[in-house]
Amino acid sequence: MNFLSEYIYYIGAFSLIFIGLFIVLAKKNLIKVIIGLSIVDTGINLFLITLGYIRGGTAPVFSKPGLKAENMVDPVPQALVLTAIVIGVAVLALALTLAIKLYKHYGTLNLRKIKEQKW
Amino acid sequence: MVNPILLIVIPLGLAFVVPLFRFISKKIEKFIPFFALLANLIISLTLFPHVLEKPIHVSIGGFLPPLGINLVAGPLGILFAMLIALVGFLVSIYAFAYIKEKDQEKYHILYLLLLTGATGVVLTGDIFNLFVFFEILCISSYSLVAYFGDKPGIESAVKYLIQGAVGSSLVLIGIGLLYGQFGTLNMADIASNIHSVHSISVFIPLVLLITGFGVEAAIFPLNAWLPDAHSSAPSSISAILSGIAIEVGLYAIVRVVFTLFGASSILTFLLFLGVITLLIGELCAFNQENIKRMLAYSSIGQIGLIVFALSIGSLSGINGGLFQLVSHTLSKALLFLAAGYMIFRSGSMNISSFEGMGKKMPYTSFAFTIGAFSIVGLPPFIGFPGKFMILKAALFEQDILFTILVFLILLATIIEGAYFFRVVQTIYFKGEKSTPGQEREIAPLSVLIPVFIFVGLIVVIGIYPKLITEILESSASELLNRADYIKNILP
Amino acid sequence: MRKLISLILLVIIAGGIVLSLKEIPFGISKIKIGDYYIKKGIEETGATNIVTSVVVSYRGFDTLGEITILFTAAIGLSAVLGTYRKRKAGEKVEPPSFIVKTGCRFLFPILLLVGAYIFIHGHLTPGGGFQGGAIIASAFLLMYLGCEGKRINENTSIVVEVLGALTFIVLGIIGLTIGKDFLFNFLPKGEPNTLLSAGIIPVIYIAIGFKVGSELAGIIDHLIEKNQ
Numbered sequence: 030m031n032f033l034s035e036y037i038y039y040i041g042a043f044s045l046i047f048i049g050l051f052i053v054l055a056k057k058n059l060i061k062v063i064i065g066l067s068i069v070d071t072g073i074n075l076f077l078i079t080l081g082y083i084r085g086g087t088a089p090v091f092s093k094p095g096l097k098a099e100n101m102v103d104p105v106p107q108a109l110v111l112t113a114i115v116i117g118v119a120v121l122a123l124a125l126t127l128a129i130k131l132y133k134h135y136g137t138l139n140l141r142k143i144k145e146q147k148w
Numbered sequence: 149m150v151n152p153i154l155l156i157v158i159p160l161g162l163a164f165v166v167p168l169f170r171f172i173s174k175k176i177e178k179f180i181p182f183f184a185l186l187a188n189l190i191i192s193l194t195l196f197p198h199v200l201e202k203p204i205h206v207s208i209g210g211f212l213p214p215l216g217i218n219l220v221a222g223p224l225g226i227l228f229a230m231l232i233a234l235v236g237f238l239v240s241i242y243a244f245a246y247i248k249e250k251d252q253e254k255y256h257i258l259y260l261l262l263l264t265g266a267t268g269v270v271l272t273g274d275i276f277n278l279f280v281f282f283e284i285l286c287i288s289s290y291s292l293v294a295y296f297g298d299k300p301g302i303e304s305a306v307k308y309l310i311q312g313a314v315g316s317s318l319v320l321i322g323i324g325l326l327y328g329q330f331g332t333l334n335m336a337d338i339a340s341n342i343h344s345v346h347s348i349s350v351f352i353p354l355v356l357l358i359t360g361f362g363v364e365a366a367i368f369p370l371n372a373w374l375p376d377a378h379s380s381a382p383s384s385i386s387a388i389l390s391g392i393a394i395e396v397g398l399y400a401i402v403r404v405v406f407t408l409f410g411a412s413s414i415l416t417f418l419l420f421l422g423v424i425t426l427l428i429g430e431l432c433a434f435n436q437e438n439i440k441r442m443l444a445y446s447s448i449g450q451i452g453l454i455v456f457a458l459s460i461g462s463l464s465g466i467n468g469g470l471f472q473l474v475s476h477t478l479s480k481a482l483l484f485l486a487a488g489y490m491i492f493r494s495g496s497m498n499i500s501s502f503e504g505m506g507k508k509m510p511y512t513s514f515a516f517t518i519g520a521f522s523i524v525g526l527p528p529f530i531g532f533p534g535k536f537m538i539l540k541a542a543l544f545e546q547d548i549l550f551t552i553l554v555f556l557i558l559l560a561t562i563i564e565g566a567y568f569f570r571v572v573q574t575i576y577f578k579g580e581k582s583t584p585g586q587e588r589e590i591a592p593l594s595v596l597i598p599v600f601i602f603v604g605l606i607v608v609i610g611i612y613p614k615l616i617t618e619i620l621e622s623s624a625s626e627l628l629n630r631a632d633y634i635k636n637i638l639p
Numbered sequence: 640m641r642k643l644i645s646l647i648l649l650v651i652i653a654g655g656i657v658l659s660l661k662e663i664p665f666g667i668s669k670i671k672i673g674d675y676y677i678k679k680g681i682e683e684t685g686a687t688n689i690v691t692s693v694v695v696s697y698r699g700f701d702t703l704g705e706i707t708i709l710f711t712a713a714i715g716l717s718a719v720l721g722t723y724r725k726r727k728a729g730e731k732v733e734p735p736s737f738i739v740k741t742g743c744r745f746l747f748p749i750l751l752l753v754g755a756y757i758f759i760h761g762h763l764t765p766g767g768g769f770q771g772g773a774i775i776a777s778a779f780l781l782m783y784l785g786c787e788g789k790r791i792n793e794n795t796s797i798v799v800e801v802l803g804a805l806t807f808i809v810l811g812i813i814g815l816t817i818g819k820d821f822l823f824n825f826l827p828k829g830e831p832n833t834l835l836s837a838g839i840i841p842v843i844y845i846a847i848g849f850k851v852g853s854e855l856a857g858i859i860d861h862l863i864e865k866n867q
Binding site for chain 2: 655656658659660661662663671672673675676683696697698699700701703704705707708710711712714715716717718719721794797798800801804805808811812814815818820821822823824
């Protein structure tokens with residue numbers, strides 16, 4: 030039980046990452062693969078946020094007097110997540126665009142059927 | 149002394165300005181990459197002598213490392229920055245006449261951003277910043293592969309994007325694990341905390357980072373995207389992808405393995421990966437009928453050779469690996485540019501359609517031949533000293549393992565020679581004897597100038613390799629002296 | 640078969656990561672540079688939101704890279720999708736219901752205001768240029784849903800985008816000439832917790848807000864399919 034309460038956030042974040050990676054590896058439909066990539070991104074963002082957490086900590090914003098610096102969570106992972114989210118959005122937008130174009134060319138999104146380029 | 153940050157800021161700023169030119173004149177925009185990269189070339193050349201004496205460190209935002217992000221312009225970084233600026237500059241001249249389709253503006257912006265990303269990766273001293281620039285490089289190359297919007301282009305861009313995105317995710321997990329353990333993102337600061345990679349908590353981030361960057365560097369078994377992407381991109385972009393993008397991926401791996409982790413124990417593994425990559429690349433290239441696919445597989449092979457040389461781990465091995473890297477960049481860019489123009493004229497990527505090109509397009513065929521000879525490693529071209537140095541370094545280890553691997557490399561070189569000579573033979577000696585209807589076609593100057601500058605560089609450095617050995621040697625020692633790197637940044 | 644192989648592969652990676660996570664206990668303060676940022680952040684940058692001071696000041700170069708990535712994606716997207724399709728007003732689009740129409744018209748200015756508030760107060764409250772920009776873009780998304788036939792002006796959005804990015808770079812270069820470091824915070828820091836504080840941070844965040852807003856709106860605009 031102790032293990033679970035210690036690591037539950039990591040377990041959650043990595044479950045999301047691995048679910049996403051499994052979708053990317055196993056699914057045939059391009060849209061599902063893109064959803065998988067997006068789940069991986071979410072998992073990574075949760076993982077980064079979890080890294081900086083301190084029990085009972087508050088957000089690192091000195092919005093009112095009386096907030097103590099000792100109680101604040103690490104701001105760096107939050108800044109990294111901000112960057113990671115934007116990167117995720119950029120990749121997602123481009124992937125969806127390519128999916129639109131792919132559908133126009135082939136009339137299908139099944140990646141196993143699209144095999145003009147081969148080894 | 150100029151600030152190395154300008155190497156990143158000038159092309160970035162100009163890339164942002166390009167969309168405004170639609171309000172003035174559509175004709176200016178294609179000269180923007182030309183001027184930006186010319187500026188980069190000049191800046192990196194002026195920095196070059198300073199760097200040889202002492203690496204330049206620049207902090208950003210007025211915060212010293214490890215608090216702020218810093219740039220490290222060591223010999224290795226400047227070597228890469230120079231290479232990127234040089235190849236980018238020459239290919240941007242080629243693009244004047246080559247890129248005519250669709251919105252040219254977008255091509256030039258993406259092209260400039262790709263090279264900015266590459267420059268950022270090689271200059272930064274912060275692992276997360278490296279990741280950010282790496283993503284700029286990746287995202288712009290996904291879009292450029294799909295630039296024509298035709299069937300093969302879109303399909304290979306999709307493959308490239310999926311594999312690249314998974315790779316970047318792995319890199320990000322690795323960075324997260326490192327930050328969790330060491331509480332810092334500065335590479336020198338992390339490196340000073342890592343003393344051995346034998347503990348599993350350090351080894352896993354190392355594996356994740358190598359795998360993630362390995363996708364872009366096309367190390368076996370992560371290279372499934374490369375032949376498709378390189379063959380269906382516009383030829384000028386293939387030249388950049390083969391000449392710059394893979395090498396930058398390789399730089400990231402080398403930086404992580406040598407500087408960040410100091411992981412000499414993983415080198416034996418990379419040694420085998422390198423040779424396997426080399427053999428697979430050359431064997432696949434041998435079977436190709438499509439010229440650009442053949443060149444792409446040959447790039448995989450060359451990357452394998454470079455990985456092998458770098459993983460020997462001795463000063464002379466790394467030296468040879470870097471020399472081979474420079475030689476591959478110049479020769480492969482030349483090959484793609486020359487082949488691109490021949491494809492443009494013949495209208496087909498099939499090797500058999502090149503029959504009689506030697507008479508129809510004498511200059512371009514001549515340049516292609518020089519590039520092919522150089523890749524195979526014939527003297528007096530630049531490929532010869534590279535391969536020679538690598539083999540010498542490998543045999544110097546005096547190990548039965550290295551002897552076997554050297555034998556395999558020589559075998560791969562023979563295969564390489566076979567398929568390149570086949571193409572050269574097709575160009576010059578096949579096809580019906582000069583039918584009177586076919587007049588000679590001379591390529592436009594904007595194609596011939598960059599192609600012949602490449603030819604000149606290949607011949608000059610091939611005859612006189614001392615020109616670049618000085619910077620290569622100091623780059624190699626920068627990689628091996630991890631303690632110096634840390635001490636320079638964190639006094 | 641493929642699923643089995645991928646499962647085995649993932650289990651191996653998962654095992655490795657679990658082993659390495661042992662070194663990173665959860666919920667305990669182990670931060671090094673983060674600690675410094677919290678303690679010295681206000682003094683050094685003047686921003687009461689420490690995350691903002693990290694994003695824009697300490698790691699400002701990352702943020703420059705970040706807006707570049709968004710720009711790259713927007714340009715790449717329009718390059719891949721091909722030429723800008725000019726849809727004629729109300730062409731083959733099912734008209735939205737009265738409630739959607741009124742709701743969107745009602746919410747549109749409010750969302751713009753909220754977005755602007757969030758990016759202007761990025762250095763004081765949890766928020767900033769990216770968040771505010773995303774809200775502004777969602778206002779434009781509502782406009783596409785509710786007001787048929789209206790589109791954003793492509794030229795305006797591009798000019799706003801470019802000016803936003805250029806502001807960032809120009810501020811950085813001014814910092815380089817004045818303070819010898821790129822992105823040096825050369826404006827007075829001011830009194831913490833007031834709107835006019837933290838030097839160049841609010842200026843950069845406002846520029847990013849405009850840029851992200853117009854860029855995301857442009858992406859939405861490009862992705863809207865011709866209804867055929």
